[in-house]
Amino acid sequence: MFRISTELSHLDTQFNLRQREFYLNRIQNKIASQRRILELRDDPSAASHVTQLQSYLNRLETFAENAQFALDTYQYTEGYVRQGVEIMQRVRELAVQSAHGIYTDEDRSLIASEVNEMLEEIVSVGNAAAPTGNALFGGTRISASPYAVLYGRAVGDDAEQIIAVSYEGNIDTRQTEIADGNYIPLDFAGNRLFWAQNQQLFSNVDASSYQAAIDSQIRIDGVSIEINAGDNIGAIVARINNSSAAVRAAVDPLRNGLVLETTHPHQLWLEEDGTVLLELGILGSGNAPNNFAEGSELFGGSLFDALISFRDALYRNDSEAIGGQILQGIDESLSNLLSGVASIGAKSSRAQFVQQRIQYEIPEVGEAASQLRDIDFTEAITEFRTQEYSHQAALAAAGRILPRTLLDFLR
């Protein structure tokens, strides 16, 4: 027989009550904080998952904000580009009209002044700024206007007019992260959007016996191309053509000079660390894009060039040119702008898609984290009641049994 000493029942009661109180306190805390994991030990692996999920949630929220910012940026960028499209459509109408021989000089001069206004307007579109005051179309050179305008006297009119528009921005772009390791560009360089034709650059230096003296690097449209010592012109051409830059290189069969031609309308952007392009008669001094060599020949121009030459042709009454080359230039500008609109639209639908996905994902991840972290209220309240009852029962039993000894029954 197990002998029960008086202290034994006391100790047992104490122990059991302590335990009841501990569990009661724990479930109370869980209910009060609504959390299943009060301490890491309550479920270490779940706690570890929760921390990762919460971090992921924080990240998703950042991505959603980034995507929203990208969408906003695209929206006003697209607005300005669309405005450019409208202007160019009107210019195209004017070009088609004025290509007819039926207009008089005076009519053409009136049309020319309208075209001039259009030119002013589209330059201001090119220099448009975001709500923060930053230039939209200057790449990452956001503090200055991307387009510098040169005023002068155009042939056939005495007033001061735009005679040249040059791009002062760069071809770099800000990016933002919209998913882990997934970036989307925020800037659209003006020298791609507001461009008309493919550019061709002819060097007048005979390169047939050229050999690179040392290792160096050239950059075409920001893409680095390594030139090794000993490369001849053929190797250099091959390296350029194999690179991801949207530029085709060739050797002019007549002059044996290097020819660079863009494969879609944009401004050629050439830089180098060494002297390869200098020696090949492509680059001179200065910074891109105003750094082509003196003797080289450059063809293909921007939308602004197309407008300027249209206006000048109107002044010159050169309806033949208007109907031919100039109309083609305007068409090319327009289609380039439209493809810019399409590209912005595509990017904004990508950002929108990402945003939608995140909108779905946030509650899902949140739910997963919540399931790991938060209490199941039904279960908790049931447990709480159970603990409460057993606590009361333990107290009641202790109250009844503990004080009874033989002493209670002696007289």
Place this chain on the structure above:
Amino acid sequence: MQSTFSGIEIGKRGLFSHQSAIHTIGHNLTNIDSDGYSRQQISLQSFDPFVVPGLNRPSITGQIGQGPTVASITRVRDSLLEMRIVNESSGEEFWKTRDRYLRMLERIYNEPTELSVRNLLDKFWESWQNLALHPDQSGARQATQERAAALIEGIRHQYLQMEEVRSMLDREIQVTVGEINQLINDIGDLNLEIAQARAAALNPNDLLDRRDLLVEQLATYIDISTSNRDADDYTIYSQGLFLVQGEHGRPLEVAPNPLQEGFSMPIWQHNGERFINGGGRLGALESLRDQDLTTEIRRLDDFSINLTDLVNEIHRSAYGADGSTGTNFFVEIPRVIDTDGNFDSDGDGLFDVTYLFRVSGENQLETHARIGFGGTISIENESEAVTIDYTATDTVGQLLDRINNANTQIVARLNREGGLELKALSADSEEFPDYVIRSLEDSGQFLVGYAGLLNASGAAGAYNWQQADAVGALRPTAAFATAPLLHPAGWIGINPDIADNIQSIAAAIVDPGGVFEIGNSDAALAIAALRNNPVLVGSNQTFDEHIAETIASVGLRGERADLTARTQEQIVKQLKEMRASLSGVNIDEEVAELIKHQHGYAATARFITNVDSMLDTIINRMAV
């Protein structure tokens, strides 16, 4: 012939015996709540009868009983049970102490809540994302600086809390050693008293109870075993060495441990050797301080130094809004003043070791490129060299994985430019300095010509930290950084130059042509991308994984301590119940005995009255 008054003698013995019994019961009842008290049993037996056989015995028939006498008063105690309790107590206290401190540690992490360092880190990365969107706005820079300050505050606070717990443990170790000494002394003194009482043929029940109580207390502090082979020479052993033998005790004391940052370690007072026990509260405190807390602090240090190093690496190469470059975002406090990492470790005035934390080669590698030749890299770990073989068909990525998975305390990765970067971790052993690359050797060309780190392959070209100017083994083009001051988590901070001028927070990377534009934010993006890149914090790939693993590891240790403590508590509780069942006082039982002895006393008194009246008859009534 019997004496006339022998009846009174018998009655007197009876009264005394019952009185003793009642006193013993009273002693039991009044000690019902005394710690360590075990009930005492009085055993009465009949006194030697009259007459003793012998030639000169009076000739009477039979032996006449002479009443009761107290044979013994003994305590009811099971010494085997006692030994088991002593054995289990140390385990219970070990796990309870662990449980208590690990709970504190878990709370320091504040997970999973919004107040954790992890959340502050999330906010820090987010601020770089935001800066990437608005590189021209000083508000975004301000936010980055504030978030970084909050993160640093969080890391430092966590570090200080851990250090606080660690010094708390240290203080408790000192106190515990004091208490152990007190117990050793008290037990020695009791042993003497007990031996003296025994020599006088007394049964020192209460002294034995008191000694058992002290031994049980001692058993919660350390692992002990007891031996009572010689009743007068009660001995307590710790790991086979005696702590108390009879009246002689061997006290302990604490001395600073140079290998454990000067924290105190218990030593034997008599020979100064380290006291190694590992059980009970002292064992738990020591392992918590020297292993758990030290590991946690090391993890936090690894985290901080990697954060500092990786953010600074990008930040230095980037440009601030004011066009400044080459600035660190976080402060870096080197451990050595010499820029080549030379250090005078033995204080003889000459440089004798080289402390380098990170080395990186100039050549650009591709993760997926095949190496194209074979060789063996060997890196020193602890005392032996770990060798990592590679063959011509291995890719660079495979080899890096192999280096990271080998237990080398060095991590390898390709940095942003594609250069091979080797970084030292904190050292597992206290004998070696933290964050110091100890050796690099390659029998092939990987570390040499391929990555551009070492000058020559083979043992001749090996890098070894145990010499001055060890950087001479590295190529002149290889970049390196000297080891940081210990406990980066304690000193991590924003570079004061940045705090003074937030415009120098660098978000831009210049284009290849070298032109700086404020609108560029590639550096900010690159820093934000660090969170998910395999940057190798300790043995983990990313910062997030590092945090998740830390959380899981602390939680699991806490869970284990909790469970084991509860199991041990149950075991000890059961043993103590068994003891209480055997040795505890039961009021019912005692009161029943009391009634019995009270009646015995009353009956004896009645007997004496009877004898008295008999004598009265003889003396007064008989007419002589």
